[in-house]
Amino acid sequence: MERSREADSLTPADRQWWRDAVIYQVYLRSFADDNGDGTGDIAGLRSRLPYLESLGVDGIWINPWYESPFNDGGYDVADYRSIHPRFGTLEEAKSLIEEARDNNLRLLVDLVPNHTSSEHAWFRGALASPPGSPERARYHFSPGRGEDGSIPPSDWRSVFGGPAWSRVPDGEWYLHLFDVTQPDLNWANREVREEFDEIIRFWLDLGVDGFRVDVAHALAKDPEYPDVGEEVEELLATPDSLDHHPFWDRPELHEIVRGWRSVLEEYESTVMVAEAWLPSWERMSRYLRPGEYHQAFDFLFLQSPWDPDEMRRAVSEALSHSASVGSIPTWVLSNHDVVRHATRFALPNDVDAREWLLDGDRSLLDERRGLRRARAASLLMLALPGSAYLYQGEELGLPEVHDLPSEVLQDPVWEDSGHTHKGRDGCRVPLPWARTGASLGFGSNGPWLPQPPWWDDLSVEAQDGVDGSTLELYRRALGLRRHHLRGSDRLEWVDVAPGVLAFTRANGFACWVNFGDGTVAMPPGRLILSSGDLPGDGLPGETAVWVQLDHQE
Numbered sequence: 001m002e003r004s005r006e007a008d009s010l011t012p013a014d015r016q017w018w019r020d021a022v023i024y025q026v027y028l029r030s031f032a033d034d035n036g037d038g039t040g041d042i043a044g045l046r047s048r049l050p051y052l053e054s055l056g057v058d059g060i061w062i063n064p065w066y067e068s069p070f071n072d073g074g075y076d077v078a079d080y081r082s083i084h085p086r087f088g089t090l091e092e093a094k095s096l097i098e099e100a101r102d103n104n105l106r107l108l109v110d111l112v113p114n115h116t117s118s119e120h121a122w123f124r125g126a127l128a129s130p131p132g133s134p135e136r137a138r139y140h141f142s143p144g145r146g147e148d149g150s151i152p153p154s155d156w157r158s159v160f161g162g163p164a165w166s167r168v169p170d171g172e173w174y175l176h177l178f179d180v181t182q183p184d185l186n187w188a189n190r191e192v193r194e195e196f197d198e199i200i201r202f203w204l205d206l207g208v209d210g211f212r213v214d215v216a217h218a219l220a221k222d223p224e225y226p227d228v229g230e231e232v233e234e235l236l237a238t239p240d241s242l243d244h245h246p247f248w249d250r251p252e253l254h255e256i257v258r259g260w261r262s263v264l265e266e267y268e269s270t271v272m273v274a275e276a277w278l279p280s281w282e283r284m285s286r287y288l289r290p291g292e293y294h295q296a297f298d299f300l301f302l303q304s305p306w307d308p309d310e311m312r313r314a315v316s317e318a319l320s321h322s323a324s325v326g327s328i329p330t331w332v333l334s335n336h337d338v339v340r341h342a343t344r345f346a347l348p349n350d351v352d353a354r355e356w357l358l359d360g361d362r363s364l365l366d367e368r369r370g371l372r373r374a375r376a377a378s379l380l381m382l383a384l385p386g387s388a389y390l391y392q393g394e395e396l397g398l399p400e401v402h403d404l405p406s407e408v409l410q411d412p413v414w415e416d417s418g419h420t421h422k423g424r425d426g427c428r429v430p431l432p433w434a435r436t437g438a439s440l441g442f443g444s445n446g447p448w449l450p451q452p453p454w455w456d457d458l459s460v461e462a463q464d465g466v467d468g469s470t471l472e473l474y475r476r477a478l479g480l481r482r483h484h485l486r487g488s489d490r491l492e493w494v495d496v497a498p499g500v501l502a503f504t505r506a507n508g509f510a511c512w513v514n515f516g517d518g519t520v521a522m523p524p525g526r527l528i529l530s531s532g533d534l535p536g537d538g539l540p541g542e543t544a545v546w547v548q549l550d551h552q553e
Helices: 042-047 049-055 090-102 121-127 190-208 229-233 255-263 280-287 308-323 353-359 367-383 412-416 454-457 468-483
Strands: 020-026 057-063 079-083 107-109 165-167 173-175 210-213 271-274 330-332 387-391 492-494 500-504 510-516 527-532 544-547
Touching: 042 049, 042 090, 049 468, 079 090, 079 190, 090 107, 090 190, 107 190, 255 280, 280 308, 367 468, 367 510, 367 527, 367 544, 387 510, 412 510, 468 527, 468 544
Parallel strands: 020 057, 020 387, 057 107, 107 210, 210 271, 330 387
Antiparallel strands: 165 173, 492 500, 500 510, 510 544, 527 544
């Protein structure tokens, strides 16, 4: 394998490039449409690689691009070794991998191991086979309860809403913790484990640099399928004894992860990042122990409100717990599953953004404040030790599109929840590249989700080269981060004024964030970067600055 042959020329920093890398998340369906069918594709992404290199990121992570019926945006995989025709071909994927390298970009792909599509050959075979067959043993099939077996095996609920069990014509039930079209795989089955080892090798042999692992806290299930009560209704709900939760964060899943890690160790400089929604860093750190994941998204940081004490607590816990297992945090503020942070921060702290989407009460929304806070939070995140993941469009300051009409919604959450949760389409609206056109430069025709017309002023064209724009703020921040912060895990908190979060890094670099509304004194030293205007000599509210402290150049 080519990566192994290059091993002798790699420095320790090359081998652990991921420790302070900035990765750009590409939701391929909404990134760039080359063929004009309204859906983003590989050719569109290839055409925009120079943009990503100029942004200053180190790599890209692509959401699932596999063959899929698209009942859940591609997270219902029908074939893990092929590309969906709407995105392109496997040959185009190979070209993308090579061209990403030419543009100094690493490339991660999504691994979806908890479930397959109901159209996967394995599941079709399971439906065609009798109860107790080897084909059904790859999934979680079980007889129902009651005299006629008409009661589901347990009270487990789907994350998307409704029961987590569906019945097949012969009377058995199968488990799906997400949509009914996403049957859960049985990771106690040897064939399942061997198959995913080979899937991982398949993509690494093609040259990808690693994987983002979907719902990494799932996989292992209690084979007795015990009832759990109402706690299962929430994604993060956990019984008192986490080690005995029937399907989240079970201890046996770590053996599965160690098996994947052993495969990755056959290849140089590869990485796995876990999407694990867990209630504490004490639990999260277990995923980062030697021989397991290299990274895990810090969703506790993402969920922190606009509050300096809460943010400091989240950062401190992440740093201490990750360091205890020899790792480093992986920061994130937005992704394809959550309300964009420019909108979250535009709402009062006590308002749940996901619930707010249902009625969209605009009286609660202060969009200018949201953008100010989003820009400041981004400078905070990019100044922290560790790696960071950016979600496409956040470098443009894009907000959530909260007023999408119900007839255009495609996220299964909307239907599965009985229209009690609007779903995630609002953060997945295709990017605006230009001021004009049928899809603001996304493609030559209308996009699969409608863009607000006022996004023309947020487009790449409108912001490119414009001093003070959010795009130029990100470009400058990423360039300065490489210059000032690479290779150092050091952070020291500094107590300054009330409402101000401040810390120093290596060589006198300092970050101050004023979470309040009033102006405070600026830190002493040379200003490097500011998230907003600095009228006078003070640091305004909802603003962050990077400073080179006096006498520490």
